[in-house]
Amino acid sequence: MVAAPQLIESIRLLQLAHAELRQFVEQEIEKNPLLELASNDGGASGDVSSISGDDPHIGARANDVDEPTGGGTPEGLMQWKSKRDTPNIPAGASPVLDDFAAPTETLHDHVTRQIALTAFTPKERLIAGELAAHLEDTGYLQVNLSELAGSLNVREADVERVLGTLQRFDPPGIFARTLSECLEIQLRQRDRFDPAMAALVANLEMLAQRKFQALKRHCGVDEDDLLDMWHEIRALDPKPGNRFQSARPEFIIPDVWVLPSPGGGWQIELSPDTLPKLLINQTYFAEVSRLSPQNSKDQTFLNECFQNANWLIRSLDHRAKTILKVAAEIVRHQDAFLENGVAHLRPLNLRTVADAIDVHESTVSRVTSNKYMLTPRGVFELKYFFTAAIASSEGGDAHSAEAVRHRIKGMVAVESPDDVLSDDDIVVRLKEAGIDIARRTVTKYREAMNIPSSVQRRRERRFCL
Structure with a gap:
């Protein structure tokens, strides 16, 4: 047809x-x-x-x-x-409040103003402007310094020197090229970037995996010091540019x-x-x-x-x-x-x-x-209400996959350090509640909700005590 x-x-x-x-x-x-x-x-x-x-x-x-x-x-x-009729409002009778609001300063506006107030030479100001043009909304810099130096016909050392100045701008952490560098900039401005903290920042992947015993060896600190350092890292801003709105927020x-x-x-x-x-x-x-x-x-x-x-x-x-x-x-x-x-x-x-x-x-x-x-x-999006069916272990009505994920999240939320549930334990508790579910399905749902494994959760909960 x-x-x-x-x-x-x-x-x-x-x-x-x-x-x-x-x-x-x-x-x-x-x-x-x-x-x-x-x-x-x-x-x-x-x-x-x-x-x-x-x-x-x-x-x-x-x-x-x-x-x-x-x-x-x-x-x-x-x-x-x-x-439910909408009241009739004559044209021009109701002013829009946004018309009277001060314009939101963007990250680029904030950086441009700081560049103007910095004692750069004309060549340095040119480099600074070009680096600012490559600044992302998150505050990160995604540009090859060597290629940028070639396009501006300047030395790469000059670009690196200007970048070092820009990395001291507000908000702390902007103009970083990696997450580690972003955290390092913020820690240096707090005068907290000692060798132990440098080792921790260099091993962020191990921190994300909750390998606390290995981190203590790498950093040369005891458990209390590592806990303090971890809290300091968590207090930093991984995307410092996000506090500036590059555009008006979108509402649903x-x-x-x-x-x-x-x-x-x-x-x-x-x-x-x-x-x-x-x-x-x-x-x-x-x-x-x-x-x-x-x-x-x-x-x-x-x-x-x-x-x-x-x-x-x-x-x-x-x-x-x-x-x-x-x-x-x-x-x-x-x-x-x-x-x-x-x-x-x-x-x-x-x-x-x-x-x-x-x-x-x-x-x-x-x-x-x-x-x-x-x-x-x-x-809720209308598609939210369409979920797969999980069979009932008691022969009754099937359960929604979203409702099962909600149950799993609730179980994990009330765990104690001495009673962390494995995926097998969750399967048993769900079957007791009349939900027939395979272990691999529980694992898939848990990972989709970014919930660490029971081993990682147990380490984290004991570490936070």
Whole structure:
């Protein structure tokens, strides 16, 4: 089968995140003179005939999902009314606080200002500027000094001398080329880089593996001194540039809200912040059609624009309804999670949801990509609720893989130094809780959560006593 271009675009719209969707809609508005983006008060420059699903806050309980009702718009398009209307705020009446906030200083701005205040010669200032241009947001320098010296036609020794000056800049640790050098710079500025500490910094891999006995021999210190040194290392900043924001932070805007319903169950609504409200300007269409001959190029172009506008509104409407259906089905299956937390997450796959709402698995996969749900338990990506099933050792309902990982994490968190659980011990305790799981699966889950082995945990806990 050969899919029509508009069908391909409709399918693509399903998987777009809200930021990508807005960008797509803005591009369509630029190409189509009949399309308009509604203002905050819901009005437009002319009479409108169609409204897409920007307002769709469809109320639905987990066990009683209502289909959206029609709004009587032309061409059979659906107008969804919100149960929770956003207050109408006149344009210009509510200033944006960000407009009054001081601009955030970036790491590059901070470094440039320090270079300007340093007594460099013109040649050194040129080298410093070039080194600063290669500074990463984390504060690390990724450049070959020899190649840089060649490109600037200076000696490598001059570059190294300027780099030594830059490494004394604020924040401590910037312009390092490795983690070890970053920690060394910070320790030198604290006057704590003695031979024992130098040996510890040179063996960070052993420190990460908790080989404390070997480290005591390498550093020539006893256990108490090594513990103090370890705490000093942990107090340092491995990425000193991260304290400066190179850009505004990105916030997750949920696509779906799940709220407790006053009558019991859950109310599911689509967020108005993630769906653009599109309008078709019928006044403009009628006016231009009246002035243009029926078979002219202008009229043909206008008819195509009208068809494309209706297609886009239908596609947005379909996208909104599909997201809502998928979200409602997820809530049906994960009601226990919403009530009691991760330990009660149930196994779920794409086919189960697809069969329930009578769509293809690929549609569910597209809908759940880069979409987020706000719940009383927090904000979760829709894909979070799809986890593999772990069989029950007692023949009951299967357990969610995510819930099992949560149990393993909880067991490790309450360990004592004298009772550190091996993977075999965890398997036994899980089977006692009715979860039939293999040892290799426990090991895989533990490693995926960056939990060290029982041997490493035992060493660390005894060392920290």
